[in-house]
Amino acid sequence: MTFVAFASYAAEAANLKPVEITNVSYDPTREFYEDYNKAFQEYWKNKSGQDVTIVQSHGGSGKQARSVLEGNEADVVTLALEQDIVELEKGGLIEPGWIQELPRNSAPYTSTIVFLVRKGNPKNIHDWDDIVKPGVKIITPDPKTSGGAQWNFLAAWAFALNLYQGDEAQTTQFLKDLYGNVTVLDSGARGSTTTFVENGQGDVLLAWENEAFLSLKKYPNDFEIVTPSISILAQPSVAVVDEVAKKRSTQEVAKAYLEYLYSDTAQRLEAQHYYRPSNPDILKEFASVFDLQAKLVNINDDFGGWQAAKTRFFIDGAIFDQIYRK
Amino acid sequence: MGKLMGKLRLARGNNVIPGFGLSIGITLAMLNFIVLIPLLSILLNLSGMSLGEFWKTITDRQLLAAYKLSFSCALVASVINVFFGILLAWILTRYEFTGRRILDGFIELPFALPTAVAGVSLTTLYSDKGWIGGLFDKIGVKISYTATGITIAMIFIGIPFVVRSIQPVLEKLDRQYEEAAMILGASRSRTFFKVVFPEIFPAALTGFGLAFARAVGEYGSVVFIAGNIPYRTQIVPLLIVSKLEQFNYAAATSVALVMIVFAFVVLFSINIIQARVSKRAGE
Numbered sequence: 001m002t003f004v005a006f007a008s009y010a011a012e013a014a015n016l017k018p019v020e021i022t023n024v025s026y027d028p029t030r031e032f033y034e035d036y037n038k039a040f041q042e043y044w045k046n047k048s049g050q051d052v053t054i055v056q057s058h059g060g061s062g063k064q065a066r067s068v069l070e071g072n073e074a075d076v077v078t079l080a081l082e083q084d085i086v087e088l089e090k091g092g093l094i095e096p097g098w099i100q101e102l103p104r105n106s107a108p109y110t111s112t113i114v115f116l117v118r119k120g121n122p123k124n125i126h127d128w129d130d131i132v133k134p135g136v137k138i139i140t141p142d143p144k145t146s147g148g149a150q151w152n153f154l155a156a157w158a159f160a161l162n163l164y165q166g167d168e169a170q171t172t173q174f175l176k177d178l179y180g181n182v183t184v185l186d187s188g189a190r191g192s193t194t195t196f197v198e199n200g201q202g203d204v205l206l207a208w209e210n211e212a213f214l215s216l217k218k219y220p221n222d223f224e225i226v227t228p229s230i231s232i233l234a235q236p237s238v239a240v241v242d243e244v245a246k247k248r249s250t251q252e253v254a255k256a257y258l259e260y261l262y263s264d265t266a267q268r269l270e271a272q273h274y275y276r277p278s279n280p281d282i283l284k285e286f287a288s289v290f291d292l293q294a295k296l297v298n299i300n301d302d303f304g305g306w307q308a309a310k311t312r313f314f315i316d317g318a319i320f321d322q323i324y325r326k
Numbered sequence: 327m328g329k330l331m332g333k334l335r336l337a338r339g340n341n342v343i344p345g346f347g348l349s350i351g352i353t354l355a356m357l358n359f360i361v362l363i364p365l366l367s368i369l370l371n372l373s374g375m376s377l378g379e380f381w382k383t384i385t386d387r388q389l390l391a392a393y394k395l396s397f398s399c400a401l402v403a404s405v406i407n408v409f410f411g412i413l414l415a416w417i418l419t420r421y422e423f424t425g426r427r428i429l430d431g432f433i434e435l436p437f438a439l440p441t442a443v444a445g446v447s448l449t450t451l452y453s454d455k456g457w458i459g460g461l462f463d464k465i466g467v468k469i470s471y472t473a474t475g476i477t478i479a480m481i482f483i484g485i486p487f488v489v490r491s492i493q494p495v496l497e498k499l500d501r502q503y504e505e506a507a508m509i510l511g512a513s514r515s516r517t518f519f520k521v522v523f524p525e526i527f528p529a530a531l532t533g534f535g536l537a538f539a540r541a542v543g544e545y546g547s548v549v550f551i552a553g554n555i556p557y558r559t560q561i562v563p564l565l566i567v568s569k570l571e572q573f574n575y576a577a578a579t580s581v582a583l584v585m586i587v588f589a590f591v592v593l594f595s596i597n598i599i600q601a602r603v604s605k606r607a608g609e
Contacts, residue, residue, distance in 0.1 A: 062571040087573050142554055144568040184471050185554040187564060194446065194550075199470065200455035315572060321388065324556040 018051040021250050021257060024074035026061035026147070026236070027190050028211050032273035033078070039269060040260050044253065052253055060188050061147040068093065068241065075245045075254040078238040081147040082107075082299075083306040085239050098239040105300075107235035108261035109275035112296055113155040115226040116196065116205040116212040123203045127228045128159040131204050132177040139184050139202035141192040143314055148189040148234075150314060152206040155232040157313075158297040162230055176323045197223070208234065209290070213274035227291035233298040365586070371579040383580045388556050389565055396562040397588070399473055400541035403480035404488075407537045408530050410481070411488025415526075418489070419496040433489050436482050441546025448479050449551045471553035476561065479548045484537030491533035495526050528600045535596035539589040 025033060037054040044052050057064065057072070061080035068074045069091045077094075079085055082105075088094045099106050117125050123136055131138055141149035153175070160174035161167075179185075184201055186192040189211060196205035197215050204226075205212070212225050238258050245251045260266055267277035271286045283290070303309040313319045372380065383389075418430050436444065450456050453470040454463035462469055469475045499522065507517040545563040553559035562585060569578035 060571075062573075066570065066573070142568070145564065145571050147571075182555065183553065185556075187549050187554060187567065191550060195449075199450055199453040201453065201471070310572075316383075316386070316569070316574070316577065321556075325387070326557070 016048065016050040018053065019250060019253050020053045020055060021075040021254055022055040022057065022073060023076050023078055023257070024057045024064050024068055024072065025078040026064055026080045027058050027188065028208060028214070029078060029236075030056065030058045031214075032270065032275065035269055035273070036261070036266060039265055040257055043260055043263075043265075044256065047256075050253070052257075054257070060145075062145075073244050073248070074241050075248065075250045076238065076240050076257055078236065078258075079147075080234075080236050081150070081306065082235065082237045083310060084147065085237050086306070088239075088241065093241050093243045094239050095242045098242075099237070101240075102238065102258055103262055104278045105235060106237050106239060106258075108238060108258070108266070108278055109236065109270040110278055111209045111234045111236070111275055112227075112231045112294070113152050113206060113234065114209045114212050114231065114291075115228060116207050116215055117203065117224050117226055119222050119224060121224055121226065125204055125226055128156055128174075128178075128230070129163065132174060132181060134181075136181050136204065137183045137202040138178065138181045138204055138206065139186070139192050139196040140182055140206040141189050142185040142187055143320055145187040146189055146192075148208055149192075149206075150309075151208075151232050151234045153313060153320065154299070154303060154309065155228070155230070155297070156206075158232060158302055159228065159230040172319065172323060175319075179323055209276070210274035213289075227294045230295045230297065233296040235299070368579045368583055368586070371575050372583065375576045375580065379576075380580050383577045384584050388560070389562070389581065391557045392560045392562045392565050393584075395473060395476070395558075395560065396542050399477045399561075400480055400538050403477045403484055403541050404534050404538040406477075406481055407484045407488045408534050411485060411533055411537075412492055412526065412530060414485070415489050415492040415496055419493055433486050437486055441483065441544065442550070444482060445479060445547035445550035448482060448547065449475070452478060452551065470551050472559060475551040476548055476559065479551045480537075480541035480544060483544055483547055484541050487536035487540065488530065488533030491529045491536070492526050495529040496522075499525055524603075528603050531596050531600050531603070535593050538592055542589060543585060 023033060023037075033054075033056050037056070040054070041052055044050060057067075057074070059067070061084050065077070065079060065084035065087050068077060068088055077085060077088065082099065085094065085098065089096060089098065102108070115125055115131070117123065123130070125131055125136070130136070140152050143149040143153045156175060156178055157171060160171040164170035164174070184192070184195050186195055189208060192205060193207060193211055193215060195201045196207075197219065205215075207215075209225075209227075212223075216223050216225060238261065240251065240254045240258060242251075245254045261270075262279070264279070264282060267279045267282040268285075271277050271282065271289065274289070276290055277283045277286070283292070297303075299306055299309060303312075311318065375383075414433070418426065418433075449470050452459040452462075452475055454460060454468060456470070459469050467474070469478065503521050504517055507521045508514075512520065543563060545561075545567065548561055549564055549567075552561050552564070554564055562581065566578050566581050566585075569575075569581065
């Protein structure tokens, strides 16, 4: 009897060899995924009895996407921009339709763009039209090299377009004034945070909300967060890299890894790391943390999707390049 | 070619590594895999781009401003490096003092340090809130996020090339010549410029060329200290990265090609000058 039980246990154990998956992500998610991986390991062990280890890789979102495209084997990607995952789809690594595979456009958590200003808000900055005034020094990453920075640009554009009731010439001029006030255009979001926070440059940092909270947590006496009246809903996307997962037979666990991001446990964990949970009820639990009053435009309804936005604003010679042309 | 073969044959008589055929075979194979094929793949990445597109890409106004900035900062940095490098090499070879070996060891640190780390620390140090930058800020000089900052980062990463090119030459230089010059009544500066300098000049040129080529292509340490503002403080490697971020491999490689050609022209002309100088010295 004991022998039979032992045999079946052994058979099951043999079946459930520990599995390893690689999550290729972008820079500011490092701390979140460290916590999340622990939660997922526990969940997966309870559910299937299998041990899972997760290898994390972080870097600039576009750079990470390119590394996967060029052979860095990732079972799942959790990147800053939908467009970065679309490039993997174009490269044949991810099957089309991935964006519908998971709820809310495969974006389990969202964020937005806020202003980080110096304590006491000496320049009296409350909204976008305050930062285009002469003499305000802005720090923001370059949309040409940083995915996050494209959200900044689009948020400002949405504000100005609303201000000028759809007049594009005036909106463009607004962006021109805004970037005219930019004193350092770092190549990535973390670099911008360093420039503003550590090197003391500028009066206002255009930042991801979660990054702004992290700076605030680190230096509670030095900064304040200002949420503008209009900003953008930043939706970092996640997807299983089908080609790799198929090859390594990790489809099941990779899919579960991403699905679990929508669980209540994970959603609260996201909020603790200052990402906005995509579950509206859980988001409300954190109403004291996030400013839920700001109007958030989104890329699909207000800009016709990423492809359209990229072509219109960010490719070489498009609007962003034009606003710098003299 | 005939001359070259003659030299090779001559070398055959007293060589340490046996088998010329085998060694040149291995050398060429290695060179192919490590240097030539990656370089050629740049051309491959360009395929599909018409000549017109290529020209348009590499002569974009924003890019022209960046070439100007990258090359002028690199030039200034390498010139400063030559002066500074000669001085450093001189001190390291001619004087015995405590801490000399440590100082000697420091010279290579810019090579060993991850460039981004160097960039971040230089930026902090030279920003108007930093230790050094703060002092300069008082007299109204801004260093980080300006061309000055870019030049300083380029000096930092270039200095080992110059020092390490000149040092061995100075070490081997026979002191008798200097002594003779002095006995004949030459002043110290005259001795330096007429006796020592011509000897180290070719090595200084090599150091200059290497430091220049490296500075022009340097990304990691320069990008943090540059303000990256289009037309003003944007270096060429940043624009290459910006094109890569757009998954525009062809545009990125066409700019890279321009950089490689420039670097090659600089290194090649320096080689020619050097050959002339050494020949004259030999006569």
